[in-house]
Amino acid sequence: MQRLHLLALNPTDSVTEGFLPAAARLGLAVTLLTDRPAAHRRAYRGDPPPALEIVHCEVGDFREVIGRISAMGPPPDAVFSNSDHLQVQTALAADYFGLPGKDWRAALRAKNKAQLRRALAAAGQDAVRFAELPPDHDPQDILDTVPFPCVLKPREGVASEDVVLVEEPARFAGHCAAIRERRPGEALVAEEYLDGPLFTLETLGDGRTLHTLGSFRTRLSPPPYFTERRLDLLPRPQHPHADRILEQLRALGIGFGACHTEYTVHRGRARLIEVNYRAIGDHCDLTLAHALRLPLFELILRTHLGEPLPGQLGACSGGRVRIEYVCAERGGTLRTAPGPSDIRSDGVRLVYRPLRQTGERHPLYRTNRDYLGVIRATGTDQDRIDRAVRRFLASRRWEIE
Incomplete structure (x- = not known):
């Protein structure tokens, strides 16, 4: 049985609902390295994934990661992480063991926003x-x-x-x-400040070919803060803007595994905001996989096992997606909120998942930590999707005391 070493900080839906089930479907044994093992054991207590071992490790230090993996026995078949904070460490560990992985320099350029700007300017791509x-x-x-x-x-x-x-x-x-x-x-x-509407570009590469999976239009909270409130999957990526962003990604050395890139369009020009060298999160990856009818999480793991990607992936689909986050508007204790639901009506599937439990008390963060729940609506008709979301929001209550 092949073994995957997965690096993680806190538990996330992308790992719990995406990558761990995908690893099980691929028949992989998983060693989850984390500095928060108790949190992961709690997260998987009700339905533990098969062949999962949770090991404490100071994953923020690549030396500790390499040493811990070495001490556990035979070399792994893949080292992987979907955490923004752990891409450099994961890339260095994969390289140490001679495994497929991201270039650690590209991972560093994506993570360090000053290095990102310097690298793009030096490549003649964009000067911010x-x-x-x-x-x-x-x-x-x-x-x-x-x-x-x-x-x-x-x-x-x-x-x-x-x-x-x-x-x-x-x-x-x-x-x-x-x-x-x-x-x-x-x-x-x-x-x-780069003005203009905000978009994403979701890509997946195997080190040879860089595929465009799709693109979202993102709505943000009013300035001066930038919390994502809603994302809509575009019928197809924007051209020539998506092509311009792909050029910049290649200039940064990005082309292996999943990447989530944000950019604005102003006066006909695409301007890169930031690069997250991992799959898009906050349930968008789960919804994208469903809309594209694509085994997205399996494909990402397969690239880290050294397998080439299929010739054609994503880029356009008849599926439409709206992801909406219900946000706290003030700090306090959540007293009333709906439970999870999965509704199919009028050609639309609407899935709601709470992200905060009633009784929890929080300040106002002005980030995605203000999310009370997420709505994932999919179908083939945008008007029907929008009506379904409006009906759902109008018929539910979220009250903070």
């Missing part, structure tokens, strides 16, 4: 004005180089956490201080 603020520097030190309005963000952050639009220099130092209070010791990046 930005300033980097090291942890021990005063915001005033870089104020003259910050392009206003700017988007201030952690240099290696994810999921719009602590990402804020800063309109004027007088507010810059205050926003830097607020982020540093929550993230001591982290570097920040302030880059020019």
Whole structure:
């Protein structure tokens, strides 16, 4: 039996509902390396995946990952992670054991937003004005180089956490201080605000061919924050904008495994926002696989086992998708919320999954941690999908006290 070593931090739906079942279907034994083993044991207690071993490991340190895998016996057949934070470590471990994997340099360029901008500019692909603020520097030190309005963000952050639009220099130092209070010791990046509607490009490569799977149109919360509220799968990726983004991905060295890229279109020009060198999350990957009728998670794992991808994948489909997140608008205790449901009516399948349990108390994060639940609506007619989502939202209640 082939063995997959899967690196993870906290449990996610992508792993629990996507990659672990896919590994079981492929007949793989899975060793899950994590620094949070208790959380994973709780997550799988009710329905544990077959042939799963959970092992404690400081997965943020590639040296610990390599040492732990080496100590466990025969070399693995694949080393994989779907975590934004663990792509470099996973790539280095795969390379150490001579296994297929991502180029660690490309993974680093995607993760480090300052390196991303430098690499694209050096390749002549796109030049976005930005300033980097090291942890021990005063915001005033870089104020003259910050392009206003700017988007201030952690240099290696994810999921719009602590990402804020800063309109004027007088507010810059205050926003830097607020982020540093929550993230001591982290570097920040302030880059020019790229206007225009937001889109995603979902790709999958095997190191030889880079396939476009699909593209979403993303709706965000009002500025100054950037929480994703809704995504709609486009009938086909935009051209020539998708082609332009693919050029930039190749310039970054990205072409192995799954990649989720965000970009805007302004005045006919595609501008890359960020690259997440893993599959799209927050239930979008699960819904995309269903809409494309594609064994997406199996294909991703197969690339890490060294198997070539089929000749044609995704890119357009008769399926339509709307993903909507029910968000908390204030902090407090969730008192009333609907349970999970799976409704089929008028040619639409609408799946609702709660993401927060009643009785839980939370502050207002202004990130995807504010999600109370997610609606996944699929069908072939966008108007019917939209009506189904509106009916569902109008007939349910979410109350925060």
